[in-house]
Amino acid sequence: MSVDRAIVAKIAALARIRMDEAAFERMVPELNQILEWVEQLAEVDVTGIEPMSAVIPQPLRLRDDVIDADPLTGGGVRDAVLANAPAAEHGFFGVPKVIE
């Protein structure tokens, strides 16, 4: 499967990366080169093989339902949450107005 400009434009839109003409000119052949190379995977017979679901064979650990048990993963840290915001007002993050 090879990608053309239209497909790359669609992917770039999905990935929210603005691209100009020069970027398309560079990127389309590069992506095709990489995709052509990874497609050798289709040669591998994977009949009856499950996709890997966990790198380490252990089930998921579950956490107790306790609020703010660890300050690093708890709430009540609004200042820390907003500290790096490009636009923060009245305790909110600000973004360009969204019309729904």
Place this chain on the structure above:
Amino acid sequence: MSDLTQLGVRAIRDGVAGGEFSAREVAEACNAAVAEAGALNAFIVTTPERALEAADRADSARSAGETLGPLAGVPIGMKDLFATRGVQTTAASHILEGFVPQYESTVSQRLWDAGAGMLGKLNLDQFAMGSSNETSYFGNVSSPWRRAGSNAALAPGGSSGGSSAAIAARLCPAATGTDTGGSIRQPAAITGICGIKPTYGRCSRWGIVAFASSLDQAGAMARSVEDCAIMLEAMAGFDPKDSTSIDMPVPGWTKALDASLAGKRVGIPREYRMDGTDAAIVASWDQGIAWLKDAGAEIVDISLPHTNYALPAYYIIAPAEASSNLARYDGVRYGLRDLPAGANLQDMYAATRAAGFGEEVKRRVLIGTYVLSAGYYDAYYTQAMKVRTLVARDFIDAWARCDVILAPSTPNAAFALGEKLADPLAMYLNDVFSVPASLAGLPAMSVPAGLDEAGLPLGLQLIGQPFDEQGVLDAALAIEQRAGFTAKPERWW
């Protein structure tokens, strides 16, 4: 007094503890070395005051007769992928330029708790994507090494290239690295230092900027096997904040180090004898086999039949995960925001990400987006994850025949900056020997084995069974002792 910057982790720690020199003297020497090494561009920010603070703490603890931590008085470099509270953390990207975390990564916190001090944040390939350190927004790192008779700038490897360069240039005795597909082992190999990536899950990923979650693993880089063991012991350990963290005690690797390999079987994977590998690499591999035999090991021929498919599988899985992991960089809550006049929210995302991500990052995000998108998911992602199962199975089968695997770390010695930049695929192929162990989550290490004809370092790779970092360290130690690698780059910076 001897030049303190030449000392390793163990020597500094013991020297400070024994009163041979103060931690402050070490920190000052390293700070000075860092300050003079601007030409290497190994650091994105330097934090000399942090190194001094930690040193002073170690010195006063010592004079108060308190027990010193295992890294007390040791100044280290921190790869700029680890969030450090109050110190800019960028992942070498423009999109995170100016980002000052309000939190500390688990691994860096453990190092500070062990007494280490921070010299600064080390440069890397942007979002850890690269093998040459040329994708950094803050400029490439130069390797301190040069080919004999040449002034051409060489790549320090990547993505932990700031780490490898700084250690090889004696700016710091040790540093953190992260390894997703070889980002500790490859830079360690081509700069003549040691680097270990533990079993996936040994080191917490909490607070490390994510590249590919199922592969990312922090590890240690230093100039000796023992120093790596000391570092890794401090870094590793269970963290309830990371669901993939292993709830297992960290063994005393350093204490148990043992270079005698009697009774051990070392596997030599025949598929790693690939076309296009440098003759010098093949020769050093053969030398390594002889050394391990000499250390008492039994050498066995093994097969890892899916080796050739590991790299293409990796270049589907890692970009797929990255495309999703990097979606959070959107200009809303932190980092760069590019808001062209009249832009709506979605325009802002697209502009911010276009301006904030480098070319390689965009390339991988696009590849990842494509392989996960409707209609392609099974052909690419599912197929790659099945191949990953097969790669992991190859290793499981191999462990029936051997205890540890010896292989080259890289297919070539250090290459020139710019040499592979134009061809992404050529760059990707640099990880051909390191990626299989990453896909399988196995502990693996690179240890210096010698120099090639141009006087550039070559590394050998040891791959171990899950949780058997000890086996990896022991075999690496056996090579270290026999290789007697003392070469260091001649200072030009």
Place this chain on the structure above:
Amino acid sequence: MMSTYRIHGATGEWEVVIGLEVHAQVTSNAKLFSGAATAFGAEPNAQVSLVDAAMPGMLPVLNRECIRQAVRTGMAIEAQINRWSRFDRKNYFYADLPQGYQISQLYHPLVGEGSLAIEADEKAGIAEDKLIGIERIHVEQDAGKLMHDQHPTMSYVDLNRSGVALMEIVSRPDMASPAEAGAYLRKLRAILRYVGSCDGNMEEGSMRADVNVSVRKAGEPLGTRTETKNVNSVRFVMQAIEHEARRQVEVLEDGGRIVQETRLFDPGSGTTRSMRSKEDAHDYRYFPDPDLLPLELDQAFLDECRASLPELPDAKRRRYESELGLSSYNAAVLTAEVETARWFEALLLASATAQGKPPAELAKQAANWLISELFGALNKAGHALEDSPVTPERGAELLALVGKGTISGSIAKQVLETMLETGDAPAAIVEREGLVQESDTGAIEAAVDEVLAANPEKLAEYRGGKDKLFGFFVGQVMRAMSGKANPQVINEVLKRRLG
């Protein structure tokens, strides 16, 4: 039997096919993957952890309670519980979604196939009991909230809800009328509240439905459906279906085509409209979340979930009928909401203790009083059962006073009103206001004689065969004794005198 609900179009009658995806907030203290609180109504971004804000390097760790509640919910609808499930990422960009993906379950949901029964309701046009299939329940993160009207050029983002645990309960397209959808939602809400896995508070957004609607002529294959998002009351869901079905019929009869799209319900006008902002071709690029491992549930966990399940509404209703001898109407009313059932059972238990009788003997009295007396009185006073000033214990005291003959039923009504106003104990009110029932036969005989003497014509009519006048005489005697006479004694005396 098929529903009889039809849209009458110009070209004939159309059937409606409805499926609901209900998002129910899981009752938990902390969020699904972080330790931040979930309480409603906090200051903006006050309940947001570094994890919820998707700071670089942050990782999810799963809250056991959320899984437990979803499993219990699955058990309550007799669904298949998948002991192996996993979380996937649903990738899309929006300001209320900090990670750029929602952690959800697509490929391996926690709960599989189940069902829920709705009851026949002739008034609503539901001819008979019907089983609605439930395809799955999966667990996922809620998004944050955007505020559009606080700044002229900016929207504000509040991430307090970001990361709160939701169950998405996906029905089969088994409903055929707004009434069936309404009944399904009410029943589902009741079950969630019985189980305690969701408070069902639709006003606060704890429960909201995505409404999938299509129309077709009888016997034809399924039509193209639209999905109306986030409708937050039972009434609105019914309105949205009604409107959407009519709109689709109009479009089709005008020769148009239904576009599979996301729509928005406007409660003001009761209509739906296309949601342009989400029209962007959906390609969510689902894949297993590599920050999480597969979720595996052991038998002990499942056993605890099962053991902690309360008696559910259908079973309770059947038991009220068979063991307590309640009418099916009363049993249905008392079990429709968990609060009512709890209140009734507390009342019954306290009554049994107070009167020293087995509950089965007192159940009818208690049920009738609760449904016809207390509900009405609370309603008049503007109270809900949950905040009733009269506790079940006080209610039982009142019923005991009636049961022992201390006061009459009509006096009990009066006492109840005072109880609601003052919160006083019924015995104290009866004592204070001198309401104790007169059971003294002599006094009642005297009153009966007076009444008979004062109404000679009526007495003659009665004797002439107009039996119905017996009640008249009872009423007159009761009035003569200011309502305090024991009605049973009046009956006996009257019977003797008239006999």
